[in-house]
Structures are given as structure tokens and as C-alpha cells.
Amino acid sequence: MKFDFDKVVNRRNTHSAKWDAMGVATGVTTDDAIAMWVADMDFEAPPAVKEALLEEVNRSVHGYYANDITWRTAMSDFLNRHHNWQPDPDHIIPTPGVVSALGMVLQAVSEKDDSVVVFSPVYHAFGKIIKANQRQMFSHPLINEHGRYKMDIEGLAKTIPNNAKVVFFCSPHNPGGTVWSKEEIEELANFCVERDLYLVSDEVHHDLVYSQAKHHITATTSPQIEDKLFTCVAASKTFNLAGAHIGGMIISNNELRVKFKKIAAQSGLLSYPLFGMIASEAAQVHGDKWLAELIPYLQANRDLVETAFPTAIKGCKPMALQSTYLAWIDFSQVELPMEEVKKRVFKGARIAASPGIQFGQEGKNCLRFNFATPKSLIIEVIDRLSEEFE
Secondary structure, three states: OOOOOOOOOOOOOOOOHHHHOHHHHHOOOOOOOEEOOOOOOOOOOOHHHHHHHHHHHHHOOOOOOOOOHHHHHHHHHHHHHHHOOOOOHHHEEEEOOHHHHHHHHHHHHOOOOOEEEEEEOOOHHHHHHHHHOOOEEEEEEOEEOOOOEEOOHHHHHHHOOOOEEEEEEEOOOOOOOOOOOHHHHHHHHHHHHHHOOEEEEEOOOOOOEOOOOOOOOHHHHOHHHHHHEEEEEEOHHHHOOHHHOOEEEEOOOHHHHHHHHHHHHHOOOOOOOHHHHHHHHHHHHHOHHHHHHHHHHHHHHHHHHHHHHHHHOOOOEEOOOOEOOEEEEEOOOOOOOHHHHHHHHHHHOOEEOEEHHHHOHHHOOEEEEEOOOOHHHHHHHHHHHHHHOO
16 A cells, blocks of 8 residues: 655644644744644554544544553554564553653652753753653763764763662654664663663654664663663654554563552543544554555655755754654854854744754754655755755
């Protein structure tokens, strides 16, 4: 079956955060503005998702959801097919998404003012949830080594606070799209074991990996950390279901799982949304062919961005993306102040990107562009940037 990723879907006035909140969030307010900031895709979800939702709508009675074993089994089977990992379905806990799950982890295994380690630049929601839970974020800088990020575990060992309890690990990494090697994951896991740290492995981008790269599941790569490991997965990034607000937290240690469920119960988060569970399950059971066609389309968009952006904007340097649909562009060598670069991108070209400073000080000279959109829009973006920076 051929899926139409070239189809331009008008998402304006559909309660889309990416398109309808663009003006308030980014200041790009023109009618012809192009949204490249929020990390969701502009493609239609797999047909099986629509079919499953329509089947439920046609029942006309939409009560409380129960019997999530089919959802948990679907997630376990999907992970087995795509990553050779079949976690026990009883170890999988549905959550409203990764961010809320991170908050529950912090409440389960740390105390107020404990430190949480992140590798910067990193997904900005990490810092927000750490602060919201009254923990301290300890940001350790990644090293940009020939266009790929690298963790400096030796440096971390010298600087980590004594009150550190948890490490938030983004795998694959956002931003920058680095796919960590087995050796890198093992080094981090060994460090966590030595320092008695809990490791939270956020792996929601794990299906969006390009050729010449292979994602390694932390749980199977480093079983030595199993008793202190939380793994976050979801269909939301893979199948464009962020609005379903459903993710999975996988915890093999029984004591940790009980603690996590207790925190979830205290917040009323063990009752799951009917439509979200149906959509997520349908995608993981029936979405393989759609995903197989999505990846090369995204890879072609990635290649176009990495080739054309440096031509459009002299001196800019895209990071060589191994995963995700989020181009990470460094403007530090552009002969303009960063504020002028942003002005030309946002105001001149009418393109809403994500300012790199949101991801940490290490990203201050970067912008993040979401290229999970029809190729025609990518070409329009390139044309606008070429005109604005000529």
C-alpha cells in the first residue's frame, strides 16, 4: 500500500498546538506562516487508527475504559517486532505521556531539592518537570564531536552533586538526533550502578531511526541497571498520536513498579482515555507498513534540509541527524548576531522554529526545525530562507 505523505493537510483552526498556538508561542502571526516548532507530524495517521476510532464512534456509547491487557500486549509485541525486546505486559503501565511519567518517577524515588542529572542541550520539558517537582536540575554539557553528540561520563563523575538521585536520559537524543552506541549506554548504566542512581530512559523517538544507525534499548543493552531503570515509550512520536496522550512506562523491578503505581493512583492517573487507548493500540498492531514508508520519506526530507540549509544560509551547520525529525541547526558561524538570525527566520521568512536556548545554554546559537511535513513545505521554507539571507 502506498501512503500519501505529500498530501498537505490544513491543520489551522483544528485546536492544533503546532499551528493554532504558533502566533502566541513564537510571535509568527502571518496567515502564510509555516509551523516547524512543535514535535508532531503534519501527516495523516495510519488508516487503521482512523478505522478503529470510527468503529468506536459508531458504537455511540463511550463509557470508561477497562481491560488494558490488549493495549499492553500490543506494546510488548510491537517492541519485540521492531527492537527485539518483549517486556512482560505486566511491567508496562499506561501513562498520560512521557512528561507526566517523569514527574511520577521523581515523586516515587527522590525528595524535594534532590538533584536530577540531564545532558544538555536536551528536551526542554525535562527541566520544566524537574522544577515543577521542586527538584534541582544538574545540567552536564554534551560534547559535539564531529557533528555528533557524546556524553562525558568521566567529567560527570567529577562534578555530579552528592544529592543526585536520578538521571534523565534521552535516547535517541533530542535535540541533535544522536543514536547512542551500545558502549555509550553501557558506560552510563555502569556509572548509575556505581553511584546508586535511578536511570530514566526516554526512548519515544526509538522508531524514527535512519539508515546506518541502530537504536539500542537500554533495558536489553545494560541489564545491570534493570532494578533502577524506568523506560519511557509511546506510539505518539512514531504514529503521530500526541493528542491521544498515551505513553507507556516499563518497570521490571516489582518494588519500583508498586511505588510508581501508588504515585499514579494518588493523582488519579490509573484511569485511561478510551479514544487514546484505542488509537494507540490500533497503530501498534496495524501500523508497521505505514511506518516502513514513513522512515524513507523523513530521511529524504532530512537529506534535503541538511543539503539546502547551508546553501540558503551561509555558515549555518546542521547536525548530522541519525534519528528524529527535528533538524538541529547551528548558526554560530553565520556572520550575523543570533538575534538577527532569529528575526530573519521568524519575522522575515515567517517560519516558526524552536529557539535552541530552550534546550539549554549549549543550544543558544541553534534553532530546531521540524521537517515531518510534506516535501512541498520544506521547499517553500528553503526558498524563503534563501530570499531572506541572500
